[in-house]
Amino acid sequence: MAAALQFLPRVARAPLRSLLWGGPVARLASGMALAEQAQQLFKSAVGAVLPGPMLHRTLSLDPGSKQLKIRDRSFQLQQNLYLVGFGKAVLGMATAAEELLGQHLVQGVISVPKGIRAAMERAGKQEMLLKPHSRVQVFEGAEDNLPDRDSLRAALAIQQLAEGLTADDLLLVLISGGGSALLPAPIPPVTLEEKQTLTKLLAARGATIQELNTIRKALSQLKGGGLAQAAYPAQVVSLILSDVVGDPVEVIASGPTVASAHNVQDCLHILNHYGLRAALPRSVKTVLARADSDPYGPHTCGHVLNVIIGSNALALAEAQRQAEVLGYRALVLSAAMEGDVKSVAQFYGLLAQVAGTRLTSSIAGASVEEHAKLQELAAELQIPDLQLEEALEAVAEARGPVCLLAGGEPTVQLQGSGKGGRNQELAMCVGAELGRWPLGHVEVLFLSGGTDGQDGPTEAAGAWVMPELASQAAAEGLDMATFLAHNDSHSFFCRLQGGTHLLHTGLTGTNVMDVHLLFLRPR
Ligand SMILES: Nc1ncnc2c1ncn2[C@@H]1O[C@H](COP(=O)(O)OP(=O)(O)OP(=O)(O)O)[C@@H](O)[C@H]1O
Numbered sequence: 001m002a003a004a005l006q007f008l009p010r011v012a013r014a015p016l017r018s019l020l021w022g023g024p025v026a027r028l029a030s031g032m033a034l035a036e037q038a039q040q041l042f043k044s045a046v047g048a049v050l051p052g053p054m055l056h057r058t059l060s061l062d063p064g065s066k067q068l069k070i071r072d073r074s075f076q077l078q079q080n081l082y083l084v085g086f087g088k089a090v091l092g093m094a095t096a097a098e099e100l101l102g103q104h105l106v107q108g109v110i111s112v113p114k115g116i117r118a119a120m121e122r123a124g125k126q127e128m129l130l131k132p133h134s135r136v137q138v139f140e141g142a143e144d145n146l147p148d149r150d151s152l153r154a155a156l157a158i159q160q161l162a163e164g165l166t167a168d169d170l171l172l173v174l175i176s177g178g179g180s181a182l183l184p185a186p187i188p189p190v191t192l193e194e195k196q197t198l199t200k201l202l203a204a205r206g207a208t209i210q211e212l213n214t215i216r217k218a219l220s221q222l223k224g225g226g227l228a229q230a231a232y233p234a235q236v237v238s239l240i241l242s243d244v245v246g247d248p249v250e251v252i253a254s255g256p257t258v259a260s261a262h263n264v265q266d267c268l269h270i271l272n273h274y275g276l277r278a279a280l281p282r283s284v285k286t287v288l289a290r291a292d293s294d295p296y297g298p299h300t301c302g303h304v305l306n307v308i309i310g311s312n313a314l315a316l317a318e319a320q321r322q323a324e325v326l327g328y329r330a331l332v333l334s335a336a337m338e339g340d341v342k343s344v345a346q347f348y349g350l351l352a353q354v355a356g357t358r359l360t361s362s363i364a365g366a367s368v369e370e371h372a373k374l375q376e377l378a379a380e381l382q383i384p385d386l387q388l389e390e391a392l393e394a395v396a397e398a399r400g401p402v403c404l405l406a407g408g409e410p411t412v413q414l415q416g417s418g419k420g421g422r423n424q425e426l427a428m429c430v431g432a433e434l435g436r437w438p439l440g441h442v443e444v445l446f447l448s449g450g451t452d453g454q455d456g457p458t459e460a461a462g463a464w465v466m467p468e469l470a471s472q473a474a475a476e477g478l479d480m481a482t483f484l485a486h487n488d489s490h491s492f493f494c495r496l497q498g499g500t501h502l503l504h505t506g507l508t509g510t511n512v513m514d515v516h517l518l519f520l521r522p523r
């Protein structure tokens with residue numbers, strides 16, 4: 001592996017003609033074990049959205065003029081910088097921000113998940129930890145991603161800091177997934193417990209994150225632009241790491257610096273849909289009724305700059321670049337893969353078959369029927385911006401190793417009480433699909449991993465599989481159907497071949513949903 005990597009700079013300068021299948025790059029792709037390359041590409045995807053690189057890409061400070069540049073905007077710093085943040089990736093983001101802008105930072109408050117500092121210390125991730133004399137105060141809370149007393153205290157401290165700012169100040173807001181639970185500030189008389197209960201009920205009944213956060217915004221002082229309002233007249237810059245498909249700033253962490261476009265009717269519609277309207281606590285009804293007659297309307301956010309600094313698409317773009325360096329024809333299918341894990345697995349299984357046939361057959365029409373089925377399945381999944389036909393055309397032209405990349409967040413219908421995560425379950429289901437149509441002439445591998453490094457309540461980030469999965473399992477006496485019926489994908493992979501199919505990264509300190517990699521390599 002090390003030898004192969006040392007080879008890369010020379011490869012990058014190689015003339016185009018030698019990049020064709022059979023040239024040195026392709027030999028490199030064929031020489032390295034597929035699984036090793038898949039894990040390497042997953043790590044490069046995560047590496048592109050780590051807090052340090054993201055902030056360095058976005059912010060620059062001119063030490064002479066003390067101008068802070070963010071995209072095409074400049075802000076004058078003069079001991080007027082404040083920082084707040086909330087989310088699972090915010091500890092590392094705050095550390096990077098303080099490293100870059102520390103001499104101008106007056107004060108900061110962040111709300112991060114319970115135990116995250118100890119976990120980062122254990123993982124040896126010093127770059128994610130604030131220095132001992134940091135000006136940033138850290139609150140840990142929201143165990144199990146639910147708002148609690150600790151995160152309520154954090155939200156209050158953040159609110160106080162924001163409300164004390166003046167027109168000369170600049171507030172840097174660091175936002176990442178998990179931010180909603182880490183910034184609870186229910187509008188009285190709604191209590192924390194009532195908000196907790198409503199959130200849990202909506203989530204358990206299958207409400208989407210868009211629906212959940214519409215309700216959260218209506219009942220919160222800080223969500224839906226409330227934080228930006230509290231900081232007014234200070235200028236506000238929000239740096240946002242997206243964990244939602246499509247990167248909608250008004251949804252991520254419930255858009256605390258984005259004016260809410262929703263009204264009370266939207267909320268009532270959602271509550272009705274999930275059968276929760278009749279049983280609403282009186283306090284919630286009161287707050288919704290009050291919002292309906294609020295003469296000031298939604299918060300205005302003209303003093304705010306919202307910037308997406310990291311996303312699934314960005315992570316995929318980096319993995320695509322690295323795959324090309326390794327000699328693959330690499331294509332991004334979509335950064336918005338959603339839907340039931342079983343349907344998504346069927347999609348990847350069929351895709352491998354259609355693409356595999358195109359890769360080796362001179363007759364593109366060899367898989368017409370499967371191609372039609374694939375299109376049908378893609379239409380059912382309703383994946384926006386899916387580059388399916390473009391990818392298949394490129395595969396047909398490639399005649400060499402191909403890597404198809406996608407990202408998003410499929411869902412698992414939990415039925416059993418086993419141990420698993422959506423990435424491991426997806427990998428297992430794809431493995432089963434791949435085994436149904438063996439492509440003898442093409443080596444195939446599929447990897448699915450959560451970019452936060454933790455797939456569900458397990459220690460693994462995900463798993464990788466090949467078409468031989470079912471036969472390998474059978475040889476070890478493991479019945480895949482039974483494991484799947486119990487949502488027990490982690491136990492399955494732990495037992496299969498001594499756990500070698502598991503993807504282990506440890507907590508990464510970032511989170512842009514999941515990454516899926518499908519490799520096809522002619523033998
Ligand atoms: N036994 C299991 N098998 C499959 N999936 C599971 C299992 N248990 C939990 N999950 C899935 O794991 C997810 C919850 O895991 P986690 O706490 O990592 O949240 P998350 O949605 O991944 O958070 P984040 O947005 O930070 O990635 C849910 O999608 C849930 O359906």
Ligand SMILES: O=C(O)[C@H](O)CO
Nearest residue numbers: 177178179180252253
């Ligand atoms: O915190 C939240 O609201 C979710 O993670 C989506 O950003």
